[in-house]
Amino acid sequence: MLASAQYFVVSEGRGKSILSAWGLACVCAAFVLSAPTAYAQSAPAASLPINPPAQIVSQRARVRVSAGNVVTDFGTVIRGTSYLPRYPDVDRELAIVGRDVLRQKWRSFKTEYGLNAIQIDFRTWSVGSVDPASFTALIDLFVDWSAEDGVYLILGYGNKPGTIDAAGLKRFWEVFAPRYKDHTHVIYELNNEPAELALPKWPQATLALQGKMYGYIRGVAPDTYVILFSVPNITGGAKAVDAIRSVRDVDYGNASVGFHWYGGDAQTIEALRRSGYPVICTEFKSQSELGAIDYVSLVDRVHKLEAVHAGWIPHQPRIENLGKDFKVAIEAAGISWEPDFGSWPLSNIQSASARRNTP
Numbered sequence: 440m441l442a443s444a445q446y447f448v449v450s451e452g453r454g455k456s457i458l459s460a461w462g463l464a465c466v467c468a469a470f471v472l473s474a475p476t477a478y479a480q481s482a483p484a485a486s487l488p489i490n491p492p493a494q495i496v497s498q499r500a501r502v503r504v505s506a507g508n509v510v511t512d513f514g515t516v517i518r519g520t521s522y523l524p525r526y527p528d529v530d531r532e533l534a535i536v537g538r539d540v541l542r543q544k545w546r547s548f549k550t551e552y553g554l555n556a557i558q559i560d561f562r563t564w565s566v567g568s569v570d571p572a573s574f575t576a577l578i579d580l581f582v583d584w585s586a587e588d589g590v591y592l593i594l595g596y597g598n599k600p601g602t603i604d605a606a607g608l609k610r611f612w613e614v615f616a617p618r619y620k621d622h623t624h625v626i627y628e629l630n631n632e633p634a635e636l637a638l639p640k641w642p643q644a645t646l647a648l649q650g651k652m653y654g655y656i657r658g659v660a661p662d663t664y665v666i667l668f669s670v671p672n673i674t675g676g677a678k679a680v681d682a683i684r685s686v687r688d689v690d691y692g693n694a695s696v697g698f699h700w701y702g703g704d705a706q707t708i709e710a711l712r713r714s715g716y717p718v719i720c721t722e723f724k725s726q727s728e729l730g731a732i733d734y735v736s737l738v739d740r741v742h743k744l745e746a747v748h749a750g751w752i753p754h755q756p757r758i759e760n761l762g763k764d765f766k767v768a769i770e771a772a773g774i775s776w777e778p779d780f781g782s783w784p785l786s787n788i789q790s791a792s793a794r795r796n797t798p
Contacts, residue, residue: 498589500624501662501664502591502626504691504695504717506712507711507712507717508719508748508749508750509695510750511591515778515779516748516750517555517556518750518776519554519558519750519751520552520554520556520757521752521757522557522558522560522757524561524577524578529577532577542584545585548590550778552761552765556591557590559581559593559595560757572614575615575618582619582625586624589624591624593625593627593752594615594619594625594627595627595629596631601632605648608652609652609655612652612655612656616656617660619660620661620662620663626666627656628665628697629652629653629668629697630649633649635671637671637672638683639682641682646685649667649668649686650686653667653688653689653694664693664694664695665693666695666721667686667689667694668696669697670696670698671699672699673698673700673702673704673707675707676704684714691717694717696716696718696719697718697721698718698720698721700740700751701723703743705747720740720744721752723736723744723751724740725756726754732756734764734768735768737765737768738768738769741753741769741772742774745774
């Protein structure tokens with residue numbers, strides 16, 4: 440331990456809700472009646488043990504690729520939440536929510552909310568103004584917490600959307616890539632939206648930097664799973680595939696195309712998968728302009744991502760403000776999946792995961 444219903448919008452605008460609450464309810468009902476449940480879609484692979492050890496070891500085994508998705512050692516897709524560090528000083532940071540309160544959230548979110556990953560979100564950094572090494576003690580703590588709790592931790596560089604700071608990106612990964620390379624539950628996300636464009640419109644220099652930084656990370660952390668691109672709009676079909684293909688020497692047996700759902704279509708996701716590029720959604724808007732959580736948007740995007748069996752992490756709610764409203768919205772929409780631990784949101788579905796927690 441360290442030191443202490445498939446429905447899609449081809450060009451959805453950032454921040455715009457596409458369904459009214461009534462329309463969402465109708466679509467959700469149709470989805471539930473016409474499509475297999477998320478539980479059935481994400482059942483563990485037959486080759487994996489039905490009942491893992493009753494007591495989780497210090498950390499989860501590494502994620503892997505299955506059918507174009509990032510899946511856990513149980514065979515389930517990544518479903519998570521996030522945490523946004525504001526201060527490098529550990530005591531000051533934990534005082535924001537309260538150390539004991541936050542620790543309890545980390546312990547219980549997997550069973551209470553059916554999630555299995557936490558993303559450390561650095562996007563409030565001013566690019567180049569904060570030395571990432573100052574955050575190591577805090578991130579060490581979060582790496583330890585997630586290992587103890589048996590969940591995955593996604594660590595990534597949060598540059599300002601639409602910008603690329605090659606020096607800052609390199610410095611970040613010089614600090615963190617070798618530091619957690621042996622922690623099998625840690626996943627690296629290369630960067631946050633280095634271009635606010637769909638993949639076919641990315642500048643060649645931005646694409647080239649993806650390959651260069653991937654090569655660096657792979658050199659110092661050969662076994663760590665890496666998420667690249669983190670594009671804001673997963674559109675473009677075959678042209679998006681061409682853009683990904685232009686970044687050579689990436690092993691997609693241990694890496695994925697990351698995307699954010701501010702504009703998206705199923706056709707591009709499937710085109711990427713058919714071409715051998717697995718995908719995962721590491722951000723989507725579920726927050727109103729006033730800062731409140733927009734549960735209509737959240738449920739809409741979760742439905743879309745479950746429909747294509749893709750892993751997901753919303754921009755909100757973060758782990759510190761997960762609450763009953765999250766569960767109410769998911770249940771009202773009729774969404775269910777097989778959690779790694781606990782029995783929510785399975786409703787009446789009994790599964791291997793539910794049995795794991797039965798004495």
